[in-house]
Structure formats: C-alpha cells, structure tokens
Amino acid sequence: MHILTADRLDELIGALRRVGRVVGPVLREGAISYGEVESAADLPRGWTDRQEPGAYRLEWDSRDLYFGFTLGAQSWKPFLFPPRLRLWSARRSEDGSFATRDEADDAPAQVFLGVRPCDLAAIAVQDRVFLHGPHQDPEYRRRREHAFLVAVTCGQAATTCFCTSMGHGPRAERGFDIALTELRDERGHRFLVEAGTRRGDEVLSELCMEEATAPDGQDAGRVAAATAAQITRRMPADIAGVLRRGHAHPHWGEVASRCLACTNCTLVCPTCFCMAVEDTTDLDGTAHRDRRWDSCFTAGHSYIHGGSVHASTASRYRQWMTHKLSGWFDQFGTSGCVGCGRCITWCPAAIDITAEAAAIAGTAGGATC
Amino acid sequence: MAAADPGFLAPRPARVLGWRRETAESVTIALEPAGEPWLPGQFNMLYAFGAGEVPISISGDPGRPDRLVHTVRSVGMVSAALCRLRRGQWVGVRGPFGSAWPLPAARGRDVLVIAGGVGLAPLRPVVYELCCHRGDYGRVTLLYGARTPGDLLFRPELERWRRRIEVLVTVDRAAPGWTGDVGVVGSLLPRAGLDPAGAVAMVCGPEVMMRFALADLRRLGLPESATWISMERNMHCAVGLCGHCQLGPAFVCRDGPVFGAGAIGWALGVREV
Amino acid sequence: MLTIADVVARCPLFDGLPTRHRELIAGCARFARFDAGTAIFLEGQPADRFHVIREGRVTLEVFSPERGRIVVQTLGPGDPLGWSWLFPPYRWHLDAFAREPVAAISFDGACLRGTCHEDHELGHLLMERFGGLMLQRLQATRLQLLDVYAHGSR
Numbered sequence: 001m002h003i004l005t006a007d008r009l010d011e012l013i014g015a016l017r018r019v020g021r022v023v024g025p026v027l028r029e030g031a032i033s034y035g036e037v038e039s040a041a042d043l044p045r046g047w048t049d050r051q052e053p054g055a056y057r058l059e060w061d062s063r064d065l066y067f068g069f070t071l072g073a074q075s076w077k078p079f080l081f082p083p084r085l086r087l088w089s090a091r092r093s094e095d096g097s098f099a100t101r102d103e104a105d106d107a108p109a110q111v112f113l114g115v116r117p118c119d120l121a122a123i124a125v126q127d128r129v130f131l132h133g134p135h136q137d138p139e140y141r142r143r144r145e146h147a148f149l150v151a152v153t154c155g156q157a158a159t160t161c162f163c164t165s166m167g168h169g170p171r172a173e174r175g176f177d178i179a180l181t182e183l184r185d186e187r188g189h190r191f192l193v194e195a196g197t198r199r200g201d202e203v204l205s206e207l208c209m210e211e212a213t214a215p216d217g218q219d220a221g222r223v224a225a226a227t228a229a230q231i232t233r234r235m236p237a238d239i240a241g242v243l244r245r246g247h248a249h250p251h252w253g254e255v256a257s258r259c260l261a262c263t264n265c266t267l268v269c270p271t272c273f274c275m276a277v278e279d280t281t282d283l284d285g286t287a288h289r290d291r292r293w294d295s296c297f298t299a300g301h302s303y304i305h306g307g308s309v310h311a312s313t314a315s316r317y318r319q320w321m322t323h324k325l326s327g328w329f330d331q332f333g334t335s336g337c338v339g340c341g342r343c344i345t346w347c348p349a350a351i352d353i354t355a356e357a358a359a360i361a362g363t364a365g366g367a368t369c
Numbered sequence: 370m371a372a373a374d375p376g377f378l379a380p381r382p383a384r385v386l387g388w389r390r391e392t393a394e395s396v397t398i399a400l401e402p403a404g405e406p407w408l409p410g411q412f413n414m415l416y417a418f419g420a421g422e423v424p425i426s427i428s429g430d431p432g433r434p435d436r437l438v439h440t441v442r443s444v445g446m447v448s449a450a451l452c453r454l455r456r457g458q459w460v461g462v463r464g465p466f467g468s469a470w471p472l473p474a475a476r477g478r479d480v481l482v483i484a485g486g487v488g489l490a491p492l493r494p495v496v497y498e499l500c501c502h503r504g505d506y507g508r509v510t511l512l513y514g515a516r517t518p519g520d521l522l523f524r525p526e527l528e529r530w531r532r533r534i535e536v537l538v539t540v541d542r543a544a545p546g547w548t549g550d551v552g553v554v555g556s557l558l559p560r561a562g563l564d565p566a567g568a569v570a571m572v573c574g575p576e577v578m579m580r581f582a583l584a585d586l587r588r589l590g591l592p593e594s595a596t597w598i599s600m601e602r603n604m605h606c607a608v609g610l611c612g613h614c615q616l617g618p619a620f621v622c623r624d625g626p627v628f629g630a631g632a633i634g635w636a637l638g639v640r641e642v
Numbered sequence: 643m644l645t646i647a648d649v650v651a652r653c654p655l656f657d658g659l660p661t662r663h664r665e666l667i668a669g670c671a672r673f674a675r676f677d678a679g680t681a682i683f684l685e686g687q688p689a690d691r692f693h694v695i696r697e698g699r700v701t702l703e704v705f706s707p708e709r710g711r712i713v714v715q716t717l718g719p720g721d722p723l724g725w726s727w728l729f730p731p732y733r734w735h736l737d738a739f740a741r742e743p744v745a746a747i748s749f750d751g752a753c754l755r756g757t758c759h760e761d762h763e764l765g766h767l768l769m770e771r772f773g774g775l776m777l778q779r780l781q782a783t784r785l786q787l788l789d790v791y792a793h794g795s796r
Contacts, residue, residue: 088376090418097384097459098418102376134623135608138377247639274612277378277605281419289378294612301613304603305444305793315641319615327618394793444793486791516791541786543713548741550716551701553785559720575790 002209003216006182006189009040009066013113015206019148019199020109023079025072030058032072034079037113044069051158051341054350063155067182070158071116073346075270076123079110080143081130087139087277087289098287107142115151117172118163118340122270123149124175128332129273148199151176155223157230160341162354165234168338171224172196178204181220192220233354235325235339236361243326243360247318251359256314258349263295265343265353266320271328271336274301296320321353378606380416380461385454386436391522394444395487396452397428400437404462407437408469409494410599410627414607415439416461417450424604424622425451426491427465432501437462440490440522466607468627470495471597475569479507481561481591483582485514485554485574489522491599491626492573496526500533507568509534510561514554514578516540518547537561554578555585565590573599580637583630596630617642646671649747653694655722655771663764666757667749674748676740683724683734690732690752692724698744703737715783716741725772727751 004012016022017038024037027044037043048061049069061068088100115123123144130140154161154170163169172179177200181192192212195201236242266272276294281287294301297316302309310316328336337353344352375381383400390396407413407427416422423445429438443452454460472495480499484492499509511530515521517540530536537557539550550557554574563570563586570591572582579598586596602614602621609623616636619625625633636642650656650668659667674693676682682693682700700723702715714736717723723746726734732755758765 088379092418092459095459096457097382098461099382100375100379100461102379104376130610133609135610137610247642273610275605275610276613277422277611279416279419279421285419287419291378291611296612302603304601309602310641312641319642323615323618327615330618331620442793514791516789520791539716541789541791545710547713550699550718551713552715553782555785556715556782560718577785577788577790581785 001192001194001212001217002204003212004180004191004193004207004209006066006184006191008207009191011207012193013037013039015203016111016113016148016150018206019203020111020146022111022113024113025067025069027058031056032058032069034072034074034076040066043067043114048156049158051160051345052350053160053344053352054347056345063184065155065182065184067114067152067180068155070154070156070161071119071340071342073268073342075119075268075340075342076112076115077126077270077272079112080123080147081126081137081140081273081293082143084290084292085139087291089289090287092285092287100289103288104139104142107139107146109146109148110143111148111150113150113152115149115172115176116154116340117151117168117170118161118166118338119270120149120151120172120175121163121166121168121338122340125271125328125332125334125336125338126273128334129271132332148203149176149178151179151196153179153181153220153224154227155182157227158341158345159232160344160352161231161339162233162235162341163339164228164231166335166337166339169224170227171220176200181223183216183219183223185219187215187219190216192216233341233344233352235337235354236357239357239361240326240329240335242357243322246322246360249360251356252314252318254359255317255351255356256312258351259313259317260349261297261313261316262348263297264346264348265351266295266297267293268342268346269324270338270340270342271324296323321356324353325357378463378608380414380422380463382459383437383462385456385458385460387456388454391440392520394520395440395442395522397438397440398451398454398460399429400439400460400462401435403434403437405465406434407431407465409472409498410470410491411465411467412491412607412626413437413439413462413464413466414604415441415451416463417447417454418459418461420450421447422461422463423447423451424466424601424607426599426626428490428493430497431494432497440487440493442487463607466622468623468625470571470599470627471569471629472498476505477507479564479568480509481563481568481570482509482511483513483554483570483572483574484511485578485582486516486520487522488572488574488578488599489513492571493523493526495571496530496534500530503533508562508564511536512554512557512561513538514540514557514574517542518544518549535561553581555581558585558589563589563591565592568595570596571598572596576600576637583634583637593631593634594629597627598630598633599626600628600633600636601626646673646747649696653747654720655694655775659767663761663767666761666764667754670750670753670757671747674746676744676746678740678742678744680740682738682740682744684737685734687734688732689724689726689734690750691748692722692727692751693746693748695719695721695723696745696747699741700744701739701741703739705737711737715779722772722775724751725776727755728768728772
C-alpha cells in the first residue's frame with residue numbers, strides 16, 4: 001500500500017489515461033454523473049449528496065473532498081451493457097437469401113475511476129449473468145475485458161444505503177485493479193492506494209509514491225468503519241426464502257397502489273439486465289437487429305399471444321423484487337441486490353425496497369386470515 | 370454478399386423445401402439445411418426477414434434429419450409472415466434451444482401423450498419416435514383434443530399412427546359430418562387405461578388445458594415425477610440473457626420449455642407468474 | 643356369464659353403497675341393447691330410465707332448425723347416461739343417440755324414484771352420486787365453453 005498526496009492526483013489520472021479513456025464522477029445537471037475525466041479538476045471536489053426515498057440533491061461539503069459524495073443515479077452498467085446496441089444488419093440478395101453482418105464496434109479500453117464497493121459488487125453480479133452461464137454475451141465480454149477498475153472507499157453513507165446487510169461494506173476488498181481511500185486530516189489530504197491486480201501494479205509503478213504507514217492504514221480502516229456506522233437501512237435476513245414463499249402475500253397489492261410502474265428502479269439498478277431484441281427494416285430494405293434495455297415493469301415485457309402474463313402492477317412489482325432478492329440465487333448463486341439504494345432514491349413514489357421486504361418478512365402471507 | 374462475422378443473436382439462413390397447410394391458421398414448413406442435431410421438445414427462433422423472430426417448436430420426424438420441420442400457427446405479425454413462406458424462400462434460424470421430452474426415461478414404460486390444440490406440434494417428434502421404436506415402449510396412447518374438426522393437425526399422420534399406437538381424438542365443438550368424440554380431452558382419460566404405477570405422461574397445450582390435465586392425472590394416481598409439460602413465455606434471446614421468459618426463477622428458454630410437473634407445477638397454480 | 647347383480651356391483655357409480663341398496667338397484671336393472679343410429683331417448687320425452695354404458699359410444703345432441711343435429715358431447719363405456727329422471731319435471735333435456743351398437747345396463751328410474759321417496763338413505767346416496775357426476779360434466783362443459791384452443795385476447 002502507498003500514499004499519494006492529493007495534489008498529485010493528476011499524475012495518477014495521467015497514468016490511467018494511458019490505459020484507456022477515463023470515465024469518472026462529474027457534476028452534470030445538478031447531479032453526480034459519469035463522464036470523461038481528463039484531470040482532477042473535472043472531479044466534483046467539495047460536493048456531497050443528500051439522498052432520501054424519492055429525493056436527491058447536492059450540497060457544498062466543507063470537508064472539500066474529491067469523492068465526498070456517495071453515488072449518483074447512474075451506475076457503471078451503461079459502460080459494460082450499453083442501453084442501446086446494434087447487433088447486426090443484413091441485406092437480401094437477389095435469390096432472397098441473406099447473411100447478417102456484425103455491427104459491433106471495437107470496445108474501447110475504459111478506466112472506471114471512482115467505483116463504489118457496491119458498484120464493484122454489482123459488476124461481479126453482472127459478470128455471473130453475462131459471462132458464467134451456458135451462453136455468454138460477447139458484447140459484455142468485450143467491454144469487460146477492456147475495463148480497468150479504480151475503486152474508491154466510501155467516506156460517507158447516504159440514508160438510502162444498505163450495503164452492509166447485503167454482504168458488502170464501504171471498503172472494497174476484491175475485484176478492483178486499484179483501490180483508493182481518500183484521507184484528509186492533520187497529516188494532510190492524501191489517498192491510500194493499493195493494487196488489486198498485476199495490471200494495477202503496473203500502472204502504479206509509473207508513479208513514485210511513499211509506502212503507507214501503519215497509522216495510514218488505520219485511518220483508512222476508520223473511514224470505512226465510520227461510514228458503515230452511518231448506515232441505517234437493512235434488508236431482512238433470509239429475504240430470499242421469505243419471497244420464494246410469498247407469492248400470495250397481500251402486501252403486493254398495497255405496494256401496487258403506490259407503484260407507478262415507471263421503470264426508474266430498473267434503469268438505475270446496477271444489476272438489472274433485461275433487454276429487448278428489436279428487428280427493424282430501413283426503407284432501402286436493410287434489416288437490423290438491435291437490443292436495448294427493457295424493464296419487467298412494462299406491459300409488453302411478459303406479452304404472449306393474447307395478452308401479458310403480468311397484467312397487474314402488483315404482479316410486476318412482485319416479479320422484480322422476488323427475482324432481485326430470491327430468484328437470482330437460483331439462477332446465478334448470488335443475490336441480485338448490492339444495497340446501493342438507488343432504487344429508493346430515484347423512485348418517484350418513494351418506495352423503499354428494504355421497507356417492503358420488512359413488511360413481507362414481518363408478517364407471513366395469509367397468517368392473519 | 371460478403372461473408373461476415375454473423376455476430377451475437379444472428380440467425381443462419383435456411384430455405385423452405387416445402388409447406389403444407391394444416392388448418393385455416395396453421396402451416397407446416399420444412400427447411401434446409403437442417404442445422405445442428407436436435408431433440409424432441411426443443412425449439413428454434415425463426416426469423417422472418419425484417420419482421421422479427423419467434424420461438425417455434427420443432428415438429429418433425431427425428432428419423433429424418435435431412436430437413437428441419439416446424440408447424441407455425443398464425444397469431445401475430447411474425448408468425449403470419451412465416452405462414453406465408455413458400456418453397457424456395459428464405460427464413461432465418463437460430464437454435465436448437467431448450468430442454469427435451471424425457472424419451473430415454475420412458476423406455477420400457479407405458480407412455481401417455483396428451484395434446485391440446487397446436488400443442489400436438491411439439492409432441493409430434495415424440496409420437497414419431499414412439500411409433501418408430503414401438504417395441505421399446507409399453508402401452509402407448511395419444512389423447513388429442515382440438516377446438517373443432519377443422520382445427521385438427523396432422524390428420525394423415527393421425528391415421529398412420531393408429532396402426533401402431535392407440536389414438537383417441539376429441540373436439541370441443543362438433544361440425545356436421547364429425548363422427549368422433551365430442552368433449553374435453555380429459556374425458557378420454559378413462560379409455561386410456563392408465564397404469565399409474567408404470568406410466569409416464571407428456572402433456573402439451575394451452576396452460577389452462579395442461580392445468581386440468583395434470584389434475585386429472587393426479588386424480589388417477591399418476592405422480593408428478595412421471596409427468597412432463599411444455600411451457601411457453603415471451604422470448605427474445607432464447608439463450609437465458611434477456612430476462613423475458615422467466616417463470617419464477619426458471620428461464621423457459623433454457624430450463625424449459627419441457628419441465629417435470631414436480632419442478633414447475635407450482636407455477637400453474639399461481640396467477641400472473 | 644355375469645348377472646345383473648355382478649355388473650351393478652362393479653359399477654363405479656354405485657361403488658361403496660351398502661349391499662342392500664345395491665341389491666335394490668340391481669332389482670330395477672336389466673341389460674339393454676341399442677342398434678347403431680337409434681335414439682336412446684329424445685328431448686322432451688318422459689325421463690323414466692337411466693343407463694350405464696358398457697360398450698359403444700353415445701352422442702348427446704341438441705337439434706336446431708338451422709343447424710340440424712349438433713353433438714355437444716360423446717359418452718362411452720363406463721359412463722352413466724341420464725340424470726333427468728331424478729329431478730322434476732322428469733323429462734329429457736337432450737337427445738341421446740347410439741353412434742354405434744351400444745350395450746348398456748338400463749335402470750327403471752321411475753321405480754327407483756318411488757323407492758327413494760320411502761328409503762331416504764338410498765335417495766340421499768343416489769343424489770350424492772349423481773350430484774358428483776353432474777359436477778364433473780359441468781366442469782368439463784365449462785372447459786369446452788372456454789374455447790381454450792382459440793387464439794384470443796384478454
């Protein structure tokens with residue numbers, strides 16, 4: 001582990017830019033979003049966020065940190081699993097036959113600067129979905145192989161965070177190329193820097209850094225512990241089992257009376273992977289196949305000839321939550337939820353997945369009648 | 370057209386060898402090249418150029434691997450386009466996908482095949498197999514129900530199969546000249562002489578029909594472990610990545626479409642799942 | 643050669659009934675045959691008998707002026723035929739034709755009705771059995787009505 005003083009952050013960013021295009025947190029339209037980072041000046045230094053169910057705003061933070069916020073609406077999902085992608089095009093030849101032509105572009109090398117541990121866990125979850133099944137997604141693989149991950153420990157938790165009850169915490173332990181913990185105290189404004197892979201080691205070897213001392217390591221540990229202590233929300237234990245048995249629970253109808261089926265939660269969720277495959281033709285007769293993000297909250301998601309299987313909002317909410325917290329285990333061996341809390345912040349009806357889980361876990365379905 | 374890397378979810382072109390109208394709504398088409406080997410119960414995604422892609426069960430004879438046969442019912446834009454295909458025209462094929470009917474497990478046992486409506490199409494490869502290797506199985510019975518006599522599929526084959534296995538056919542509504550049975554397909558069960566200790570049942574049809582058929586079979590003592598059904602859900606990718614075909618935690622394209630009744634029977638009793 | 647009593651004893655419809663009731667019922671029964679194409683009973687006729695089919699198929703039909711004879715259901719070996727004998731006005735609601743040569747056990751419904759008025763236990767048991775039969779037929783008919791094989795929208 002090494003120490004990089006904050007005034008030298010540009011050196012690290014410069015080294016990262018030699019690996020690939022650096023994408024990191026930037027201030028945009030009143031929120032923290034991900035965009036290209038060319039220097040430390042592009043980072044939202046001094047800003048922090050306040051998040052509640054259905055509410056998000058930025059505030060000036062006197063700690064004046066580079067990573068003093070928690071997380072924005074966007075996860076890293078769009079960079080590995082693009083919201084829209086053309087898969088192939090085809091033209092018919094004279095005899096009516098056709099051959100498809102792959103339209104995939106070369107995935108550029110990307111550096112994700114500022115990956116929160118929950119988002120790191122989400123990338124690991126999506127790796128299972130797209131890379132570890134009987135069929136793999138070559139588009140995801142291409143982008144994933146060229147992604148370099150720089151994790152940053154959370155120095156503060158939002159009220160909507162609940163990573164600690166999902167098996168993660170504010171400090172990343174694995175899955176990164178480089179991990180940073182931002183420290184600012186009487187010993188100065190600095191980053192604790194560690195490599196998680198050989199690639200990370202190679203990038204860090206370009207910088208001349210002092211070895212971290214034991215107190216530095218302890219400071220980093222304290223930052224993580226303090227953040228964990230701020231977390232108030234939690235997911236009930238064995239929610240997977242509760243939901244597997246909870247099809248008939250009356251609470252689904254209660255949630256449905258509030259849920260707008262607006263699909264925000266599935267858009268901001270870092271692990272949701274539903275995609276629609278669309279076939280179109282141009283006027284010149286060229287056929288295309290595209291894919292785009294889809295959501296189980298739409299009426300068309302479950303359409304089979306005659307009608308949709310999930311006709312009611314209640315059944316769609318039940319599908320989303322049961323899949324996320326229970327079905328995922330059967331499918332991929334892990335929960336689909338990482339506790340990032342985005343679905344709580346960005347729900348216009350302020351629906352809180354942890355509260356709904358508690359409501360269903362707290363009373364066994366049908367126990368009262 | 371230069372050969373190119375076909376890419377993700379890309380169909381291969383296949384040419385229509387022949388077609389036969391089965392009913393006012395359904396057509397059987399034969400394609401070549403036949404492509405990868407397939408098992409009864411599996412399906413392909415068939416692509417009508419520019420229109421779209423739909424999952425269609427393979428309905429052909431496993432003993433004739435030179436051609437790929439599907440029976441398509443016209444229920445929407447893409448299936449209507451597939452039903453309009455004629456000899457020499459081209460279609461896109463991806464597959465085969467999905468799980469198969471448990472023919473190996475059925476060897477030496479009585480086999481009861483229960484089909485409703487177009488559900489006979491995914492079961493036809495099974496019936497061909499049972500007829501062709503008749504000696505490998507015990508008592509074999511096909512129970513087939515359709516809406517009206519005009520909706521019966523594979524009428525020439527039904528007659529041929531009668532020479533080797535028992536075939537009982539019924540319709541929900543008779544038409545003038547119909548001399549066969551009238552009533553739901555479950556009403557044929559008493560005549561099938563089911564031995565619950567040794568039989569296996571394979572059921573395919575609308576979900577409502579399968580639900581009631583399973584209840585009838587349970588009432589007659591056939592355990593869920595000896596019963597298989599074929600399910601259907603919205604499919605886009607057919608490879609377990611797009612999320613649409615989920616039935617509880619199961620992906621119908623990958624864990625199905627053929628399921629043991631013990632594994633999926635719970636879903637038939639839950640609404641909107 | 644099976645006697646009427648043997649055949650009645652094996653009938654699932656009367657399964658589990660006390661011996662004395664089965665003997666009573668057998669006493670009202672006889673073997674019957676119907677040639678192919680003949681009417682077993684016609685709509686509107688007095689319903690004084692009922693049958694249990696042993697061989698052959700029977701069509702239950704409704705006659706309509708425009709469409710002629712419409713088959714709504716077929717019955718076969720083992721199926722009971724007819725329950726209108728149990729309920730006023732004791733008249734048949736449908737036609738029943740022998741589609742092919744039919745062998746059946748035929749029961750004197752009028753006689754059994756009389757017996758049931760005196761022996762309420764028998765009456766109760768027969769009501770139970772025929773009630774169950776009607777439930778099954780109703781459920782099957784509902785399924786036919788659902789038109790499950792048709793392509794339709796919600």
